[in-house]
Every structure is written in structure tokens, then in C-alpha cells.
Amino acid sequence: MHEIGSDIDLAAAFAASPNPYMLLTPDLRYAGMNQAYMQAVGVAKREDLIGKPIFDVFTAGDGAEAPESVRLLRASFEKVLDTGQPDHIALIRYAMPSGPDGAFEDRYWSATHTPVKNSSGELTYILQHTSDVTELELLRRQAGAAERPFVVSALDAIIGGDLLKRARIVQEDNRRLEIERSRLVEMFMQAPGFVAVLSGPNHQFQLFNEAYRRIAAYRDLKGKTVEEALPEVRDQGFIDMLDSVYQTGEPFQGRNVLVQIARPEGGAPIESYLDFIYQPIRDDSGSVVGIFVQGFDVSDAVLSAERQRLMIDELNHRVKNTLATVQSIAMQTARSHQDPQTFAESFQSRLVALSHTHDLLTRSHWEGADLRDILQHETVVHDEHRVVLNGPAVPLEPAAALSLGMIFHELATNAAKYGALAHEQGRVFIDWSVANQNDRTLTLVWREEGGPPVVVPDRRGFGTRLIERNIRHDLAGVVNLRYLTSGFTAEISFPLDRGRQFEPTA
Structure with a gap:
């Protein structure tokens, strides 16, 4: 008997499942799908999908809601890529091609997107489980329009009762939170001073704005620790300052502090005078998990x-x-x-x-x-x-x-x-x-x-x-x-x- 977790059994289960599944690469291209998914989206051959960007194949049509549907679906994929955690879409209206004449038919879907990681913990695929709930949703709307609450309640019970309703509410709340988050990130990136968010005891860059990149001579910072991206600042005492804030939880404030950043082309270093603060970031238990960096280049004033x-x-x-x-x-x-x-x-x-x-x-x-x-x-x-x-x-x-x-x-x-x-x-x-x-x-x-x-x-x-x-x-x-x-x-x-x-x- 095969082990349940073997690749052969998993592939066979994937292919034979009556539920629609498909796999996307991190750049959102089709890597695989089962027969149920092909039937759900109306595609006859896998070759028509494999290797192609999902949003090139399925554009949600030309209706007024199409751009928002694409944005909602893309946002869910990006959330999985950014966080490494599953994401759910309770209900999304996403039109699909309905025939050779190029017409589109409105369809309603419920989807779950799950990250698939390798043995090193790297995200290699996104697994999508999709349910087509178009008929139930349309029937539910018709019953509501006919003021037949008993039928509406029955349909709610069939498709999950209050669970679907709560899922919709959560989805809308998440959407509002995402909009607010986007606004905060935009404000963060456009701040007149330099700002950065560092995580962990090694001070890894999680977020930084353009002003910070300018101070850092436009080095590659993403995902690197401060010492990896800016090794010259260790001898200038900045790593010691960050270590002290992380270990003690006490903020540090510097005024008119000189920092010297090596030029990529060599020669004399770039000198800047900074006013800044290192502020500890704490989790729910009060432990320091990162450092918020904020400051201004005061070279002209100094x-x-x-x-x-x-x-x-x-x-x-x-x-x-x-x-x-x-x-x-x-x-x-x-x-x-x-x-x-x-x-x-x-x-x-x-x-x-x-x-x-x-x-x-x-x-x-x-x-x-x-x-x-x-x-x-x-x-x-x-x-x-x-x-x-x-x-x-x-x-x-x-x-x-x-x-x-x-x-x-x-x-x-x-x-x-x-x-x-x-x-x-x-x-x-x-x-x-x-x-x-x-x-x-x-x-x-x-x-x-x-x-x-x-x-x-x-x-x-x-x-x-x-x-x-x-x-x-x-x-x-x-x-x-x-x-x-x-x-x-x-x-x-x-x-x-x-x-x-x-x-x-x-």
C-alpha cells in the first residue's frame, strides 16, 4: 500500500478530485490544474493554460465591475505571496468566456488560495480551490427580489447560512483595511523624512521609503540586514545602537550624527548629518520584534x-x-x-x-x-x-x-x-x-x-x-x-x- 503522502497518490488525488483545483507560479502563471477546474472555466486542453499568465487568459470581461474583480483576485494572490499565509475570497463576481463569439457570462465564485512551500520554506506555488456558486447566488437574489424570506433562508442554509453572510462582511472589512493599509503605505513612502522598518535581532529591512534609499546611496536593501546592505556603518556605531534598542527596549535618539556611506564607484564617502530616532516595535506580549527608524537629513543645517x-x-x-x-x-x-x-x-x-x-x-x-x-x-x-x-x-x-x-x-x-x-x-x-x-x-x-x-x-x-x-x-x-x-x-x-x-x- 502506498503512503498517503507520496507524490503519486497526491498527484492522483489532485487530478481525480471533483473539486476544481489549479496551481500558479509566484509570477501568477498556470503550472497545473485538474479536470474539474478545466470544466469549471470551460477549457478543453491543458495546453491552453499551462505557462500562461492567469490575467491574460481570464480578464473578467469588459463589464463595469471587471476591473474591480481583477483587482480583488490579484490582491488575494499578492497577499499570499507577501505573507505566506492562505487567503479566502467569500464571493467574487468574475465573468468567464461563454462561447466562440467572445461573449462573457457573469459567474460567482468562492475561492481559497493556499501557499505551497518547498523543504526550505520557500513559496513555490499558489494552490487555488474554487467553487462556482453562480446558480445558488442568482436563485438567492431572485428570492430576495420576490420577497420570499423563507426561500432565502433555505438557500442560505444550503450554501452555509450565516457563515456566507459573515464571510462577506469579513471580506468587506478586509477590503477596507487593505485600502487603509495602502494609504498608510503611500504616506509612509512619501514622508519628507527617511523611515524604515527593521525586523528581528539582525535588523532586517522590511520596509523603507525613497528618502531612506537616498541616504543609503540607493543600495539594494530589500530583505537584507542593515549590516549586509551597509557594512560600513558597523564601525560607525550604528549596529551597536540598534542592538541596544532591540535588547533593552529603550528608544535611542541621535542629533547631528555623521554617517559615511561608501560610493559604488569608489572615492570619498558620501557624508550626511542625521537627526533620527530608533523606536522599538513590540508584539502583543510586549516583546521587542523590530525597530522603527525615522529621521531627517540635516546636513544643510549642520x-x-x-x-x-x-x-x-x-x-x-x-x-x-x-x-x-x-x-x-x-x-x-x-x-x-x-x-x-x-x-x-x-x-x-x-x-x-x-x-x-x-x-x-x-x-x-x-x-x-x-x-x-x-x-x-x-x-x-x-x-x-x-x-x-x-x-x-x-x-x-x-x-x-x-x-x-x-x-x-x-x-x-x-x-x-x-x-x-x-x-x-x-x-x-x-x-x-x-x-x-x-x-x-x-x-x-x-x-x-x-x-x-x-x-x-x-x-x-x-x-x-x-x-x-x-x-x-x-x-x-x-x-x-x-x-x-x-x-x-x-x-x-x-x-x-x-x-x-x-x-x-x-
């Missing part, structure tokens, strides 16, 4: 705050340096001018020169200033035909711009008092060039002609000391001041690529 902090630090640094410069100018000017009036005039002119350079830097948001613009600012009070500028555009760092602004002010002031600009025929020629593009060096020559006879000063004034100190200390350059009979000349040379770390100190 980086903006960091930029603001750097700007404030930079501003404080500049203010301190400016105050130090003003203090130095005041002390040095006071040593050179005993008379209060001449001190005030000289001190004010130097502050104005410092202010001019600050204005230029402010226009560029303190990114720097061009050498020609600084020269024009400091010589603008003189006839433009008497000051000749010749050289290429040279962008300067803020520190170099401030130092050169003070230097050119002193040179122009001395030229106006004692040099070429003190004489109507005098002129100043300023030429500059940049050498060695790999390690750029600026060379500038200030040359005066046509002024009064040059007198070599018997002492080094504040202007001379400021020029020499700024060039040597602040610009790491060299300067050569020459008092020639043909006119005063200043030769200045310094490197351009020293960076922003050098700030003027007068």
Missing part, C-alpha cells in the same frame, strides 16, 4: 551652522588683527608727530587707507582683491595720467591685500609730500609681473620721475618702517628702497601662494 561658526571665528580674528593694526598705526604715528593736528591728519589718512582695502575685500566676501584695484584705490586722488599702472591681473589673498594697501598708501603719501607727485611734472610708474607659475612670485617696481631733487632721509620714519616690516614679516618678501637722483624707487618681491594664515599686524 554645514550652514559650521560655516557660520567659521565666519564668526574669522570675523573675530580679523577684528583683533584690525584693532592691533590700528593700535600700531596710532602708536607709530604718535612717535613721528608731536603736534596733535598733524598726528590727527596722518592717523586719519592711514585709517582711511585701511578702510579702502576693507571695502574692496567686503565686495568679494573676503575672498580677496585684485592688485590693480588696490593701487587705484590708494592713488585715486592724483591725476590718473600722472600715475601709470602696468601689469597683469593678480588676485591677492585678504592678508596680502591688507598689507599692500597700507604699503601703497605710505608710498603714495610720501610721493605727494616729498616725491614726484609733489611736482606738477612728476609722474609715478608702477610695473609688476608674476614669475614661476608653479611657485608664483610677484615682483613690483614703484618708480618716480620728474619730481624735486631726491634727498636721502637722515632717519627712518614710520612709513619706511611700516613698508619694510609688512613686506618682510607679513608677506615673507624682500624690499629695496633706493633714493636715486632720477627719482625714488621701491622694488618689492614676495611669494603669492602662502595661503590665508598670514594676517597683517602692522
Whole structure:
């Protein structure tokens, strides 16, 4: 005698059963059916069904209810695929082809869909058991329309009495719940922040929205654990955080937390700053079974705050340096001018020169200033035909711009008092060039002609000391001041690529 569970007996029982059965693959294609099913749906040969998608073969016709019938049947199949559990349809109106002319006949069915799994627990088929209850349903409706409650009750008893009625109610409730679930899932997927649902102690992804995929660099997350999908986050402490929430049942909240996700193409990782919460998910007994992840990418806010902090630090640094410069100018000017009036005039002119350079830097948001613009600012009070500028555009760092602004002010002031600009025929020629593009060096020559006879000063004034100190200390350059009979000349040379770390100190 064969064992009841053998494949031969099962296949024979399947084929010989008077109840309609059919098998679908997970992609909803016919894999098998018995003779009773073929008779129920009006198909003569198995070849007409095997391998074909069920909804290509049976479309429910072109009636107004056809789309809803197809949706209801498809939803039942998908529920079995998603949950691995059986699903029931108490009553469904599903039209079937009734003849060669392509006409459809309304039929009423009751169906049960059961998952068939292999030894590994994987769903391999869906088994459908279908009952055609068309005649009973139509008869029941006719009796109801004729107001014959006794007949209706009798038919209810034949097809299950209140059981069918309750099944219909459950089916409608399930439909409403499914609609609500779909709406919740849609809201979940469209949430402005990132959200995900993780299950089990290994934190397996069950659900996640587009914002979460974006944070995760669009990795393949479905069905994977966090560590499988994002192995780099273990060393960043995120797995430990999840483990703690799962084990203790206490939520965890992070603020401005940096996460680094490796790029698929290599190179520097993608950095994001996150505000998030890990909230434990509990079952009916209160045990933690998963974790709900919700948060926002706050990278823009964090980086903006960091930029603001750097700007404030930079501003404080500049203010301190400016105050130090003003203090130095005041002390040095006071040593050179005993008379209060001449001190005030000289001190004010130097502050104005410092202010001019600050204005230029402010226009560029303190990114720097061009050498020609600084020269024009400091010589603008003189006839433009008497000051000749010749050289290429040279962008300067803020520190170099401030130092050169003070230097050119002193040179122009001395030229106006004692040099070429003190004489109507005098002129100043300023030429500059940049050498060695790999390690750029600026060379500038200030040359005066046509002024009064040059007198070599018997002492080094504040202007001379400021020029020499700024060039040597602040610009790491060299300067050569020459008092020639043909006119005063200043030769200045310094490197351009020293960076922003050098700030003027007068």
C-alpha cells in the first residue's frame, strides 16, 4: 500500500478530485490544474493554460465591475505571496468566456488560495480551490427580489447560512483595511523624512521609503540586514545602537550624527548629518520584534551652522588683527608727530587707507582683491595720467591685500609730500609681473620721475618702517628702497601662494 503522502497518490488525488483545483507560479502563471477546474472555466486542453499568465487568459470581461474583480483576485494572490499565509475570497463576481463569439457570462465564485512551500520554506506555488456558486447566488437574489424570506433562508442554509453572510462582511472589512493599509503605505513612502522598518535581532529591512534609499546611496536593501546592505556603518556605531534598542527596549535618539556611506564607484564617502530616532516595535506580549527608524537629513543645517561658526571665528580674528593694526598705526604715528593736528591728519589718512582695502575685500566676501584695484584705490586722488599702472591681473589673498594697501598708501603719501607727485611734472610708474607659475612670485617696481631733487632721509620714519616690516614679516618678501637722483624707487618681491594664515599686524 502506498503512503498517503507520496507524490503519486497526491498527484492522483489532485487530478481525480471533483473539486476544481489549479496551481500558479509566484509570477501568477498556470503550472497545473485538474479536470474539474478545466470544466469549471470551460477549457478543453491543458495546453491552453499551462505557462500562461492567469490575467491574460481570464480578464473578467469588459463589464463595469471587471476591473474591480481583477483587482480583488490579484490582491488575494499578492497577499499570499507577501505573507505566506492562505487567503479566502467569500464571493467574487468574475465573468468567464461563454462561447466562440467572445461573449462573457457573469459567474460567482468562492475561492481559497493556499501557499505551497518547498523543504526550505520557500513559496513555490499558489494552490487555488474554487467553487462556482453562480446558480445558488442568482436563485438567492431572485428570492430576495420576490420577497420570499423563507426561500432565502433555505438557500442560505444550503450554501452555509450565516457563515456566507459573515464571510462577506469579513471580506468587506478586509477590503477596507487593505485600502487603509495602502494609504498608510503611500504616506509612509512619501514622508519628507527617511523611515524604515527593521525586523528581528539582525535588523532586517522590511520596509523603507525613497528618502531612506537616498541616504543609503540607493543600495539594494530589500530583505537584507542593515549590516549586509551597509557594512560600513558597523564601525560607525550604528549596529551597536540598534542592538541596544532591540535588547533593552529603550528608544535611542541621535542629533547631528555623521554617517559615511561608501560610493559604488569608489572615492570619498558620501557624508550626511542625521537627526533620527530608533523606536522599538513590540508584539502583543510586549516583546521587542523590530525597530522603527525615522529621521531627517540635516546636513544643510549642520554645514550652514559650521560655516557660520567659521565666519564668526574669522570675523573675530580679523577684528583683533584690525584693532592691533590700528593700535600700531596710532602708536607709530604718535612717535613721528608731536603736534596733535598733524598726528590727527596722518592717523586719519592711514585709517582711511585701511578702510579702502576693507571695502574692496567686503565686495568679494573676503575672498580677496585684485592688485590693480588696490593701487587705484590708494592713488585715486592724483591725476590718473600722472600715475601709470602696468601689469597683469593678480588676485591677492585678504592678508596680502591688507598689507599692500597700507604699503601703497605710505608710498603714495610720501610721493605727494616729498616725491614726484609733489611736482606738477612728476609722474609715478608702477610695473609688476608674476614669475614661476608653479611657485608664483610677484615682483613690483614703484618708480618716480620728474619730481624735486631726491634727498636721502637722515632717519627712518614710520612709513619706511611700516613698508619694510609688512613686506618682510607679513608677506615673507624682500624690499629695496633706493633714493636715486632720477627719482625714488621701491622694488618689492614676495611669494603669492602662502595661503590665508598670514594676517597683517602692522
